[in-house]
Amino acid sequence: xxxxxxxxxxxxxxxxxxxxxxxxxxxxxxxxxxxxxxxxxxxxxxxxxxxxxxxxxxxxxxxxxxxxxxxxxxxxxxxxxxxxxxxxxxxxxxxxxxxxxxxxxxxxxxxxxxxxxxxxxxxxxxxxxxxxxxxxxxxxxxxxxxxxxxxxxxxx
Amino acid sequence: xxxxxxxxxxxxxxxxxxxxxxxxxxxxxxxxxxxxxxxxxxxxxxxxxxxxxxxxxxxxxxxxxxxxxxxxxxxxxxxxxxxxxxxxxxxxxxxxxxxxxxxxxxxxxxxxxxxxxxxxxxxxxxxxxxxxxxxxxxxxxxxxxxxxxxxxxxxx
DNA sequence: TCTCCTATTGAGAATGGTTCTCATTAATAC
DNA sequence: GTATTAATGAGAACCATTCTCAATAGGAGA
Ligand SMILES: [Mn+2]
Ligand SMILES: [Mn+2]
Ligand SMILES: [Zn+2]
Ligand SMILES: [Zn+2]
Numbered sequence: 001x002x003x004x005x006x007x008x009x010x011x012x013x014x015x016x017x018x019x020x021x022x023x024x025x026x027x028x029x030x031x032x033x034x035x036x037x038x039x040x041x042x043x044x045x046x047x048x049x050x051x052x053x054x055x056x057x058x059x060x061x062x063x064x065x066x067x068x069x070x071x072x073x074x075x076x077x078x079x080x081x082x083x084x085x086x087x088x089x090x091x092x093x094x095x096x097x098x099x100x101x102x103x104x105x106x107x108x109x110x111x112x113x114x115x116x117x118x119x120x121x122x123x124x125x126x127x128x129x130x131x132x133x134x135x136x137x138x139x140x141x142x143x144x145x146x147x148x149x150x151x152x153x154x155x156x
Numbered sequence: 157x158x159x160x161x162x163x164x165x166x167x168x169x170x171x172x173x174x175x176x177x178x179x180x181x182x183x184x185x186x187x188x189x190x191x192x193x194x195x196x197x198x199x200x201x202x203x204x205x206x207x208x209x210x211x212x213x214x215x216x217x218x219x220x221x222x223x224x225x226x227x228x229x230x231x232x233x234x235x236x237x238x239x240x241x242x243x244x245x246x247x248x249x250x251x252x253x254x255x256x257x258x259x260x261x262x263x264x265x266x267x268x269x270x271x272x273x274x275x276x277x278x279x280x281x282x283x284x285x286x287x288x289x290x291x292x293x294x295x296x297x298x299x300x301x302x303x304x305x306x307x308x309x310x311x312x
Numbered sequence: 313t314c315t316c317c318t319a320t321t322g323a324g325a326a327t328g329g330t331t332c333t334c335a336t337t338a339a340t341a342c
Numbered sequence: 343g344t345a346t347t348a349a350t351g352a353g354a355a356c357c358a359t360t361c362t363c364a365a366t367a368g369g370a371g372a
Contacts, residue, residue, distance in 0.1 A: 079235055101286060101290055101292050101294070103292075104295065110290055110292065112286060112289075112290065114285070114286075114289065115282065115285065119282065122278055126271065126275065126301075127301060129270070129271065130257060130268060130270075130301060131303075133268075133270065134257055134266055134268065134305075134306070135306040135309070136257050136259075136266065136301075136303055136304070136305055136306060136309075137303045137304040137309050138257070138301045138302070138303040139260065139302055139303040139304070140301075140302050140303070141299070141300065141301050141302065142298065142299070142300045142301075142302065143297070143298070143299045143300075144297065144298045144299075145282075145283060145286060145292075145294045145296075145297050145298075146294070146295055146296050146297065146298065147287075147292055147293045147294040147295040147296070148292065148293040148295070149290075149292055150290070150291035150292060153291070153292075153293050
């Protein structure tokens with residue numbers, strides 16, 4: 001019985017294969033770290049955790065592979081306001097798709113998915129109109145809310 | 157008869173005053189550049205244009221003041237995918253508020269404002285629900301669509 | 313208009329996240 | 343196995359942005 005995690009990893013490996021990318025140890029380890037619950041990590045954090053599993057790993061390799069994984073759609077990258085790009089495993093499925101609440105003060109990120117179907121429908125409709133009007137091929141969207149998290153709100 | 161531009165600049169000066177910031181020549185010039193039609197410039201581009209008006213201007217001063225203007229709400233900053241932060245004069249009014257279509261290939265930005273009222277209402281409703289549920293004080297939102305502009309779509 | 317205080321400036325150095333280089337290693341097709 | 347070449351690790355390089363610090367100039371008050 002494959003766990004959710006192993007099946008997600010297998011899908012990732014398959015995708016790498018489709019893109020003619022070799023399934024190297026560093027890639028496995030990086031995907032493994034991204035697959036864990038902690039999300040929204042920056043490259044340095046991913047490097048640190050992956051190094052514990054595979055100590056000879058190099059930081060440049062982490063950057064190179066994150067870039068690759070983003071390019072082939074297995075990973076999402078985004079910014080929150082500090083100057084470190086954040087990464088998280090791509091969540092395309094209807095159950096896990098989500099958007100973000102981003103705290104301007106502590107740069108923490110909250111995933112939310114309530115009414116995400118509403119948002120998705122709404123955005124799809126907008127995309128249809130906009131792409132027609134501007135002859136623009138929309139590939140993905142970004143919707144974020146910025147402000148103060150509950151902690152930071154009370155320590156002003 | 158004040159033009160739209162001069163009145164917008166006057167409002168900016170007033171705002172600076174309210175925040176007890178001196179109305180220096182560099183600030184005037186930077187605001188003047190931002191107030192021109194070309195939007196979505198990066199710091200270097202703003203520096204270049206402002207230098208033509210005020211040649212002794214320093215790049216650090218541009219960065220410092222852009223930061224200030226963002227902080228007091230006169231300027232918006234955002235990223236498009238190259239590694240240079242973009243800036244544009246804040247457009248809060250109902251007539252000029254807009255969102256962005258961003259080309260992943262050439263990093264150009266298209267302003268759109270059709271159905272922006274719909275979007276705004278929709279987002280406001282979401283903000284209300286989310287801030288209650290997560291005890292999160294939402295201060296602003298970001299909604300962008302990424303893809304390929306009409307030019308880049310045809311040169312793949 | 314003059315003076316004083318200090319916010320602001322300009323130049324260049326420093327920072328730090330990310331990318332590049334290059335010799336070495338290892339995945340995979342045959 | 344062997345050959346091919348994609349991928350790696352280490353460190354240097356890059357470059358947008360921030361910092362430092364002595365010099366300058368707003369603007370409040372006299
Ligand atoms: Mn997330
Ligand atoms: Mn715009
Ligand atoms: Zn916070
Ligand atoms: Zn384009």
